[in-house]
Amino acid sequence: MxxxxxxxxxxxxxxxxxxxxxxxxxxxxxxxxxxxxxxxxxxxxxxxxxxxxxxxxxxxxxxxxxxxxxxxxxxxxxxxxxxxxxxxxxxxxxxxxxxxxxxxxxxxxxxxxxxxxxxxxxxxxxxxxxxxxxxxxxxxxxxxxxxxxxxxxxxxxxxxxLSAYNDQILKALTDGSFRVVPETKKNEVLGLLKEGLExxxxxxxxxxxxxxxxxxxxxxxxxxxxxxxxxxxxxxxxxxxxxxxxxxxPANVQVVGKDITRFHAAIWPGILLGLGIALPKALYVHGFVNVSGQKISKSLGNVINPAEIVKTYGVDAFRYFFLRHIPSYGDGDFSYEEFERAYNNELGNELGNAVQRTVVMIEKFQDGVVGNIPPAEHDNAVYHQAIADFKFDRALDSVWEQVRGLNQFIDEQKPWTIAKEGDTEHLREVLASMVSDLLEIAESLVPFLPNTAASIKSIFAEGLLHAQKTVLFPKIENYKTDKVEKG
Ligand SMILES: [Zn+2]
Missing domain, CATH: 3.40.50.620 (HUPs)
Known part of the structure; x- marks a missing residue:
């Protein structure tokens, strides 16, 4: 390992x-x-x-x-x-x-x-x-x-x-042995180094x-x-x-906010060089979260409480929004409207629905038996490259392309029609292929939405349906918008 x-x-x-x-x-x-x-x-x-x-x-x-x-x-x-x-x-x-x-x-x-x-x-x-x-x-x-x-x-x-290490840091950044991501942040640091560190x-x-x-x-x-x-x-x-x-x-990745880039891309490497030890391989710099277009501040009363979001929508919904809708390479915006829209449309109507439709049809047409599940067929190169580049938003985009593709496949194949026609062999193939897609999606979601990934895997474990009592991401409306107005 x-x-x-x-x-x-x-x-x-x-x-x-x-x-x-x-x-x-x-x-x-x-x-x-x-x-x-x-x-x-x-x-x-x-x-x-x-x-x-x-x-x-x-x-x-x-x-x-x-x-x-x-x-x-x-x-x-x-x-x-x-x-x-x-x-x-x-x-x-x-x-x-x-x-x-x-x-x-x-x-x-x-x-x-x-x-x-x-x-x-x-x-x-x-x-x-x-x-x-x-x-x-x-x-x-x-x-x-x-x-x-x-x-x-x-x-x-x-x-x-620190001035003694200026050139060594500059060299490590330039030759890529010390990666600073994204490029815009790397260029900021290069600017500082070219002026010379004090x-x-x-x-x-x-x-x-x-x-x-x-x-x-x-x-x-x-x-x-x-x-x-x-x-x-x-x-x-x-x-x-x-x-x-x-x-x-050396660390494979150090994750920091953009306000402390200088400390981590200039001062910290200087200290390490002073100690005679290797620089980290990569520094990933993320941006800030604003709320409804404004900077978060106590005086504006727009401080958001992550624990409260989790309590209402679940931890995976929190993770989903912040990983996909806050740009991985810049600042992003949070609002309860946007959060709810993403929750209801993308998590509920797209992912949750794909799982739900599949479960319902396997129950109805095959008494909960999935049968042989074909192996995954996508290579997911875009997904893996996006993660290597710390483009988490892009990685989730690629998973969602697959989720949408699956819903489209269901709409086009119309398993309910195949069932009516009595072609049980073909029906079994279509349903098994849907499950195969869902399991592949679940695998891709493991780092992002661990609980959802585990639920999907357990629903279809061993070729038999283990349906959950609750659907994934049940609809929630106007929870917070109301609450904010009251508060
Ligand atoms: Zn001050």
Whole structure:
């Protein structure tokens, strides 16, 4: 078996789990399930990013310890992954002792590229990030995202010599040994590299931020949260000594959102090169989800709750919409109208109906006996290529072409007419061919809609009908539209 390592980014836990995390783990879960289906030995990780001033500040506000806040919020992200049927093998928290210890080992192993220097700049604790003079002036000294003044910061920090690795990263991107998908994101990164990367600050003074991993050998400093969070991708495998690290690194795919492309396509490779270890094979960058054309924000009241969608429509319907109707290579839009339309038309009327019609006819004409099922006849090359390219929307399009083709086949063959004519041999062939198609569709759906795939397979198992009591994707109308108006 070939080893296959896959990660998502780890969300910062200062708030509730958001739809961006739901989208990301779902995309990654397709990759993981597909890799397993292809016979790979998979480690799939996700987790939470838990240090930093923002957590410290919020905990103070709530009069609890940062660790208690981290525990509370991390559990919510873990719970969401469960609700979405995500098959992650590990869930790493940056407050795990193992992560903290290994992050310190990494710091020591990078020491030739770490130096101390004075730093002057503008900082927003809401972003846990520094901003340039130009940005601060544009915003009249107030961070628009957090409605608070930037802090002028003058401090001694440790820096990582990222500039030293600029050309190596550029080369890896250009020769394709480090793939960044889609191409538009790769080009953005190439642009940054051609300008030249600057060294980056990787620590903060402990007197200002105490909620962080101590810098080895310097009691006055903690690691900058952004830097330390990136290390999770190897600490979770037990860098440097564990067998898993030796067997599974470099990652086959790392999945991240477009807002952190720079961290993963420039800074992270720099750290890896500093450690003398291989770059990941691929970085897949996904876009954002808007709601009814607007950016999601608490103040607009348009925050969508993935758990509620799952409760109403089922987990596979959630996965379906976000995998097919949010473009794999860009930003997408969610609205309950669109969601319901896709649910009723594509899942209910097309897929659900194809299964239902087949079941009903086999029951009626053949007493539930399917008989010999012919082997699948499509090569599905488009489907497999789409997954290799992380075009999950395209892969599902190709499955749906087959679903529509099957419904068309049924309409043209008219098994009910064949039954009336009494040609039982021909009827058996037509029905068995329908089942063969459905089983092939189910196989293609395994990574995407695992529960639906399992239902279809079990209905037609062993050439006998094992009909379910409920139809797949029963019609739901105006559930949420009503609810939103009321709320
Ligand atoms: Zn801010």
């Amino acid at each position: 070939t080893n296959f390592y896959l990660t998502t980014s780890i969300p910062y836990i200062n708030g509730e789990p958001h739809i961006g995390f739901g989208l990301e783990v779902t995309l990654a879960d397709v990759i993981a399930r597909y890799a397993r289906q292809q016979g790979n030995n998979v480690i799939f990780t996700t987790g939470t990013d838990e240090h930093g001033g923002k957590i410290e500040e919020k905990a103070k506000e709530l009069k609890i310890t940062p660790q208690a806040l981290a525990d509370q919020n991390s559990a919510k992200f873990r719970e969401l992954a469960t609700v979405l049927d995500i098959t992650n093998d590990r869930f790493i928290r940056t407050t795990d002792k193992g992560h903290e210890q290994r992050a310190q080992i990494i710091w020591k192993n990078l020491s030739k590229d770490i130096y101390k220097a004075k730093y002057t700049g503008w900082y927003c604790v809401g972003d846990e990030a520094f901003f340039t003079e130009t940005v601060v002036k544009e915003n009249n000294g107030i961070c628009p995202a957090h409605n608070r003044p930037y802090d002028k910061i003058e401090e001694e920090n440790y820096f990582f010599r 060294d980056i600050s990787i620590s903060r003074p402990k007197e200002k931020i105490s909620w962080g991993i101590p810098v080895p050998g310097d009691k006055t400093q903690v690691m900058y949260v952004w830097f330390e969070a990136l290390l999770n991708y190897i600490t979770v495998l037990g860098y440097p000594e564990h067998e898993d690290f030796k067997k599974f690194w």
